[in-house]
Amino acid sequence: MSSSDGHGDHSHGGVGKYMMVFLALCGLTTLSFFTYSRFWPFQDTPVVGWVFMMAVSCTKAMLVICFFMHLIWEANWKYVLTIPASLMSVFLVVALVPDVGQRTRYYAEERSRYASDYEGPEEEAAAEAGGEAVSAPGQDAAPTGSEGVPVDGKGTGGAGAAGGAAKADST
Amino acid sequence: MTHDTHGGHGDDHGHGHIKLAYQPGLPLANGKLCLWLFLSTEIMFFAGLIGAYVVLRFGVPAGTWPHPHDVHLVEPIGAFNTFVLICSSVTIVLGLEAAKLNQSSMARLWLFATFVLGSVFLGVKMYEYNSKFSHGIYPSTPRSLIYDKADLNYASAVRQRLNDLATELAKKASAEAGEGQAAVPSEDQKRCEDLRDYLVFWAEQTAARSEDPARRQAALNSLAWFIYPREGHKPEKFLAAETKRMEREKTAITAELTAISSEQKSLDAKKAELEKRDAAEAGEELGATVKARARADEKALAANERLRRVEGWLGLVPELDKLEHGINDAYHSLRLPIHIPSGNMWASTYFLLTGFHAIHVAVGLLMFVLMLRYRLDASNAHLLENGGLYWHFVDLVWIFLFPLLYLF
Numbered sequence: 334m335s336s337s338d339g340h341g342d343h344s345h346g347g348v349g350k351y352m353m354v355f356l357a358l359c360g361l362t363t364l365s366f367f368t369y370s371r372f373w374p375f376q377d378t379p380v381v382g383w384v385f386m387m388a389v390s391c392t393k394a395m396l397v398i399c400f401f402m403h404l405i406w407e408a409n410w411k412y413v414l415t416i417p418a419s420l421m422s423v424f425l426v427v428a429l430v431p432d433v434g435q436r437t438r439y440y441a442e443e444r445s446r447y448a449s450d451y452e453g454p455e456e457e458a459a460a461e462a463g464g465e466a467v468s469a470p471g472q473d474a475a476p477t478g479s480e481g482v483p484v485d486g487k488g489t490g491g492a493g494a495a496g497g498a499a500k501a502d503s504t
Numbered sequence: 505m506t507h508d509t510h511g512g513h514g515d516d517h518g519h520g521h522i523k524l525a526y527q528p529g530l531p532l533a534n535g536k537l538c539l540w541l542f543l544s545t546e547i548m549f550f551a552g553l554i555g556a557y558v559v560l561r562f563g564v565p566a567g568t569w570p571h572p573h574d575v576h577l578v579e580p581i582g583a584f585n586t587f588v589l590i591c592s593s594v595t596i597v598l599g600l601e602a603a604k605l606n607q608s609s610m611a612r613l614w615l616f617a618t619f620v621l622g623s624v625f626l627g628v629k630m631y632e633y634n635s636k637f638s639h640g641i642y643p644s645t646p647r648s649l650i651y652d653k654a655d656l657n658y659a660s661a662v663r664q665r666l667n668d669l670a671t672e673l674a675k676k677a678s679a680e681a682g683e684g685q686a687a688v689p690s691e692d693q694k695r696c697e698d699l700r701d702y703l704v705f706w707a708e709q710t711a712a713r714s715e716d717p718a719r720r721q722a723a724l725n726s727l728a729w730f731i732y733p734r735e736g737h738k739p740e741k742f743l744a745a746e747t748k749r750m751e752r753e754k755t756a757i758t759a760e761l762t763a764i765s766s767e768q769k770s771l772d773a774k775k776a777e778l779e780k781r782d783a784a785e786a787g788e789e790l791g792a793t794v795k796a797r798a799r800a801d802e803k804a805l806a807a808n809e810r811l812r813r814v815e816g817w818l819g820l821v822p823e824l825d826k827l828e829h830g831i832n833d834a835y836h837s838l839r840l841p842i843h844i845p846s847g848n849m850w851a852s853t854y855f856l857l858t859g860f861h862a863i864h865v866a867v868g869l870l871m872f873v874l875m876l877r878y879r880l881d882a883s884n885a886h887l888l889e890n891g892g893l894y895w896h897f898v899d900l901v902w903i904f905l906f907p908l909l910y911l912f
Contacts (some may be wrong), residue, residue: 346601355594359587365907366583379912386907393903401597401896408531418544422551426558434559448565449652449846 346403354400358393365389539890543897550901553860557853557908568845572910574734575850576635582910585628586902592621593899596892603885611880611888618895619872622865629862633855639732639832640839641847643855649832649839650847654721654728659708661841662727666700669693669838695835702816703727703824728843733830743821750818757811764804771797857905864898 367373368382375381399405404415440448532540561569572579599614636642640649651658673693681687689697710723722742729737775793778786827834832842844850871891878884 346597348598348601351594351597351601355590358590358593362583362586362590362906365911366579369579369911383912386911390904390907394900397593397896397900397903401593401899402893410532414540414544415547418547419551422548422555425548425552426555429555429559433556434563436563437565445565447653449568449849 346400346406350400354396357396361389361393361396533886535886535890536893539893543893546897550860550904553857554901554904554908557857560849560853561912564846564849570844570847570850571735574844575641575847575854576639577910578632578635579910581628581632582906585625586906588621588625588628589899589902592618592625593896595621596888596895599880600885600888600892603880603888604882606882608879608881608884611885612876615872615876615880615888619869619876622869622872622895626862626865626869629858629865633858636851638836640842641844641851643851648848648851649842650851651728651841651843652845652848654724654843656708656711656724658841658843659704659711659724659727662731663700663704663708665838665840666696666704670696670700692835692837696838698816698820699831702813702820703730705813706817725843729830730824730827731831731840732833732842732844734844743825747818747821750814754811754814754818757807757814760807761804761811764800764807768797768800768804771800854909857909861898861901861905864901868895868898 365386368386373382398415404411437445437448595614595617599611599618602608602610602614637647640647642648642650651661670693673690673696674687677690677693678687704727707723707727711720714720714723719742722739723746725737726739726743726746729739771793775790775797778790778793824831832838832840868891871894875887875891878887880888
C-alpha cells in the first residue's frame, strides 16, 4: 500500500475526531435550514441567505474533504488533483454566465412575450390591480355560442390575449 | 548523470553503481490514485451540472422561478436526506477505521449500516419523485402538465382535456346503459362539462373579448389558480369583482327575459287578432308578426343560454373556492394542464441534478454490496478507503444540491 507515505496510517483520524466533524456537519445543516425559518433576519434580501447558505455548504464540503476523505493528512499530490479540477469547474460556470445566465437581458420584445410569465405592462397592471378595473356590465356579455371561440395556438401570452380581443367582434 | 561524464563508460571501477529503485510518481497506491483522478473528473461533471442549474435559475425572467412549495418540494424531507447522507459518511469512515484495526466483522457492520442509509436516501428520493409525478410534474412533454404561461394556448389546452374526458365518460356511460336506454351521465362527466362550460368558457371569453387588458390576463390567471393554486397568487379581488359583475349580468338577463316574454305575449295576442280578420286584408301584417315572434323566440333562447352560463359560473366558483389545493388535487383523474412559471426549466434541472446524483448513490450501493463479500480486515482496508472516498464525494454533491434546490 502506501509504503512510501511518510505518515503512519493510525496517526490521524480517530473516532473522536469523526464524531466532532459529524456534529459540526449536523450543526451547519441546521444553520442553512435556519435561513428558511421565519426567524431568519434577512427575509427581504434573499441574496444574503443565498450567500450564507453557500458559505455554509463550502464549509461543510471542506470538512468532508479534509477529514472524511483524509485530504488534510495526505501529501502534496492532493493539490495537483484538486486545485486544477476546482479551477476548471469555476471557469466552466463563469463561461456560462454571458450566454446562458444573462440570456433574458438580450431578449427582443417579441421574444420576451413568449418567455415564461413575462410581465409586460399589461400583465403587470393585471397583477397589481387584481382585475379591479371592471368595465360596464353587459359589455363583455357571454355570446350565445355553445362552444368557446376558436382559439389557435399561435396567440400565446400577452399577445394571445390581445390578439384574441382583436379577433373577437363585438356582439 | 555526473557519473557518465566523469567515467566515460558505464562499467567503472566498482564505485557509483546507479541503483534503480522503484519510485512511484505519487506517494499513493495505484487504486487510490485512479479513484482520485476519477473524482477530479467527477468534480468537473457535477460542477458543470450545478453551474448550468445556477445560471439557468438566475437567468429566468425576474421573479418567475417556482417557489419550492409550488413544485411540492418539502424542505424538512430534503434536510432529513442530508442528515441521512452525513450519517452514512460517518458510518463508512468508521468502517474504514475498524478495518484498519483488523476488526473485520465490525467493518462489515458499519458497511452494512452505510448501505442501509444509502437505501433510505434513495427511498426518500423515490417518495419525493412520486409526489412530483402525481401532480403532473415531469421533465418532458408527453406526461408533463406544466405550462409556463397562463395564456389562451393554456386555456384551450384545459378545454381540450376536459372535452376529451367528457366525451370518453359519456361513451362509457352510454355503453353501460345499454341500447335504447338514456345514458345517465356520471358525476365525473358532469364535473368535466361544468368546468368546461362555465369556468374555461368564461376564462376564454373574457381573455378574448374583454376590452380591459388587465381583466383579460386576470381571467386566465384565475383559471390557472383554480386548477393549481400557487402560494400568494390568489386573485381574490378580481374574483370578488367578477362575482358582482356576474350577478349584475344575471339581473340584466332576467330583466331581458321578462321583456322578451311580454313581447312574445303581445305578439301572440296580435297574431290571434289578425287571424280572426280576413286573410287578404291582414296577410302581410300576419306574416311580419309571425317573423317577429320567431325572432323573439331566438332571442329568448340566446338569453336563456347566457343565463345558464352565468348561473353556472355563479354556482361553480364558490364551490371551487372551497377546494384547498385546487381542482387537480381534489380530482386526481382530471390531470388538467397546470401553470407554473418557469416550471419546465425547473423540472428539467431538478430531475437532471437529482437524477444524476441518485445514479451515483445507486452505483455506490452496488459497490457496497460487492464489497460485503470480502473479508474486510487490514489487508482489504484499501477497498473501504476507496469506496469511502467515492461515497464521501456523493455526500459532497448533495451538500451543495440541498440548499440550491430546496432552499434557494
